[in-house]
Amino acid sequence: MNLVSVEQIAKSYGTLHLFEDLSFGINHGQKIGLVAQNGSGKTSLLKILAQKDMPDQGEINFRNDIKIGFLSQDPDLNPNLNVEESILASDNEMLKVINQYEKALENPDDQEAYQKAFEDMDALQAWDFESQYQQVLSKLKLQNLQKPVKSLSGGQKKRLALAILLLDSPDLLILDEPTNHLDLDMIEWLEGYFTQANMSFFMVTHDRYFLERVCNQIMELDQGELFTYKGNYSYYLEKREERLQQQETATEKAKQLFKKELGWMRRQPKARTTKSKSRIYDFEDIKKRAQQRRKDHDIELEINMERLGTKIVEFHNVSKSFDNKTLFENFDYNFKRGERVGIIGKNGSGKSTFLNILTENLKPDTGKVVLGETLKFGYYRQGGLAVKPGKKLIEVIKDFGEYIPLAKGRKISASQLLERFLFDRKKQYDYVEKLSGGELKRLYLCTVLIQNPNFLILDEPTNDLDVVTINVLENFLMDFPGCLIVVSHDRYFMDKIVDHLFVFEGGNIKDFPGNYSDYRTYADNKPSEKKDPKSETKAVRQTTAPEEKKLSYLEQKELKQLETQIKNLERDKETLQQAFLKDLSAEEIKENSIKLQEIEEKIDAKTKRWFDLSS
Template sequence: MNLLTVENISKSFGELSLFSNISFGINKDQKIALIAKNGSGKTSILNILSGKDSSDSGQINSRKGIRISFLEQEPDLDPKLTVEETIFASDNEVLKVIQNYEHALLDPEDADAYQKAFEAMERYDAWDFETQYKQILFKLKLEDLNVKVGLLSGGQKKRLALANALINRPDLLILDEPTNHLDLEMIEWLEQYFAKENMTLFMVTHDRYFLERVCNEIIELDNGQLYSYKGNYSYYLEKKEARLEQEAVEQHKSKILFKKELDWMRRQPKARTTKSKSRIDDFHTIKEKASQRRKEHEVQLEINMERMGSKIVELHKISKSFPNKPILDKFEYNFLKGERIGIIGKNGTGKSTFLNILSGTVQPDSGKVVIGETIKFGYYTQKGITIKEGQKVIDVIREFGDYIPLMKGKQISAQQLLERFLFDRKKQYDFVEKLSGGERKRLYLCTVLIQNPNFLILDEPTNDLDIVTLNVLESFLLDFPGCLLVVSHDRYFMDKIVDHLFVFRGNAEIEDFPGNYSDFRTYEDSNIQENKASKEKANEVKNTKNSWKEEETGKKLSFLEQKEYRQLEKEIQKLESQKLEIQNKFADSTLSGDEISKLSIQLKEITEAIEEKTERWFELSMSMDE
């Protein structure tokens, strides 16, 4: 069933044309991701779909009566309302019923009002809905319903807006970078939620694992053209590569034909016949086709790094705490040359504070940070670039000099450097305030790297960057010979570039884990399964001490059902391990298209098997609990 159709929409800002005459449709239960470079108009398309903005031409046709929710990058919420009031401010009928019921509970003497509220809860089947929405709030760490929105952080506001969107269960949910400001636990929960729910999604996200596991269609806006791929991220990569290869073949043929026609043009006499004029027109068409160049600028980061001495950075018994929140407790660590460390942990465990202490912007309560004489930090913070009124892109770079030193004694001008960071000559003279969020982040990243650091500290560098830029950044970081310390919620990014992790558990507990993020998840899941098995064993021992009469009356499962129940647990555990193993394989950049397709099919089959067996396990467990 078609929910929304986009027909030939275009959008321009002055002389800048973002896109023109693009068309596509959104059908029920589709989970579509839009991929495009920063500055291509992704957010503008989402604004047009949601009705927040209008296109210059074309039209949007939506099915009558459908509810559309839009999660913006920067949600517009009423700061005067509480979290609970924000949730109940929507036009969702079931939420109104729940609100009336909760008000009736506060006034038990009004029996008629309570009875009406109770009957409405029954009529709308609101009991399950209430459980679901409270679970969503709990998962998104929004337990305090009475706090005012104006007192929330940017991340908390984003999570509240996301909760609102999920709770309202719209017919079409439009999402702009839904994983931004979520910690890894929340991202994985949201991933599982979307994968199992029959929801229609249209999203922009840079999280490639999220694209892989949630989306069933990818739409790519590339050089003004729209390409559709009916599959997940792996399928998109495979088919895009095939398309580019075909375009390269056609380009080569066009060049050969152009040379042939050029020879003919040079041999033409001045007096031309009607037939030759027709051929001349064809020649100009061929010339235009042959001279087309794909704007696939690859950033070549060849910046020279200053030499590092034997002493890098030493942390001696560092302690730091805030009121009722210990961050570090006598933490010690000596960084070695070429170390690549990722930092993970829930929001509020002190990851950014740790980076600030290391870079000297925040002082520890006690302990000492010893920095080697040759160490030069490059610190990319979440705050981003400071915009100065009237400043142009080229001016931002020239603050650091007109020329940047490169390897082998070479140098590059500020203009050439910007071109390598995907800013063409025309874009370089745009005002910084006109740049998209992703373009500003790209410019800021450039300003950090050109300062020639040998110790890079990156705090959420992947937020708002498009996938093309992410691949470029990853390639650079893989070649970077200095020390690297990075905080990121992008699991694909972390898997690719770090060798070990600092796991911030909270309450000043920091674990040094020898592996990347997927290794850590496998380890954590195995621990969970082991703990579960230990508890089950303990319960079995306890049950054997009960009399046969108690055992007989306490359980309603037959012997065969009990055997099936235990077997299902083993099978689910085995399938989960296989699922993790396959997911980890997707991080291998050397996989061929056929291998990716096979892995995708295997992953789908295993996921379906897990869901089927888990459903049966729940049925049996409910009987045991009764």
């Protein structure tokens, strides 16, 4: 069943042409993910589909009486209502009946009101929906229904808007970054909800696991053309690569044919027969195909990282509480060179507080944080870039200097740096407020890296970035030699970047040796901690011989990591030993000797631990 037909639509803002001549359809049951670079018009297309904007040309035909629900990045909610009133403000009669039933349960003495509410629930067969209503509110943590909308945070407003949308049960959902501001548990619940539900939606998201597991069709808006792939994200990646290779082959063939035809044209045949005129006409088409160029430009990320000393960051017995709630206590940790830590935990568990204590923007209740002398933080905050209105992109970068130092004594101008971040000369003189959400995040990333940090803190770095930019950022971070802390709800990103996790749970910070998928596997297979002491005692009495102790999941994971770490340390040791064969100054010999001693101590400690686990 066709829900929407889009025919040859176009959209521009002044001289900026986002797209033109786009045509596609959305059918019942299709779960479509839209992929495109930042600034190519994804949000504009969603607004047109949601009837919040109009195309400059073309038309969109909707099925009669279709009900469309739209989740924008910045939900438009009435600040004068509370959470419950906002949910009930929709035209969904079933929600109003459920609300009457809930209120009747709170006043058991009013039997007449209870009987009427019960009968209304029966008449609409709302019992299953009532269960869904409770589940949605619970999973999105919207239990305080009397809380005013104006007192909600940005993340709470996004969750409320999502709850309203799901409960309103529209025929077609238009979703702009639905996983933003959701914690990992919420994202995984929403993933399961969308996978199992018989619904239709068209969405933009940077969450690649979400695209992989939820969508059955991917659309890519690439350089003004729309390409459709009937499969999930993995299928899209495979077929996209095939398409690009075919395009490259076709262009190469056109170039060879163009050279041949160009020679014929230069000879200027005197007899202009019908056949030759046709060949001249075809020549223009061949020339156009031969001169086709993909405008693929990757962001070039490069920094002149400050040298890290031996002491980086040390946490000594650090604790912090707010409103009698303990976020973490007695936390001890020493960061080492090249550490790549992911931070996970539910909203409100203390992740942002921890980062503020780390960067000395907040004092702990107990303990202390010691920072190394050579430490230089680069902090990419979730709140984004704060720029005064009326400021141009080039002016933002020039605040850091006309010329930016790079590695090996090189330097580039502020304008050249912006070009590396895909802002052309014309775009550089636009006002910052004209940028799309993704372009603004890209500019912010530029201002963080321009300061040449050796300890990067990235708080939700992938929000609003397109998949292409995220891939470039991932490759840069994998080669980044300094320390790295990542707070992200992007599970794919976390799996690729981090080596271990700080898990904020139950007022403590647990150090988990693995990435997010490893942690989920561990958590899903974790045995229940509640045991029957009587059955335990009985089992002990019945045991006649001690059972062989097996390694836990964490110990198995640690054993594998130790093997890799020891191998890398041995390689570093060999490199240093080879360096002593060269002509070195007394200072270099001393520095290398200290490094060699540190490596040998690490090898001894890790080898001892490896033997302990192996035995």
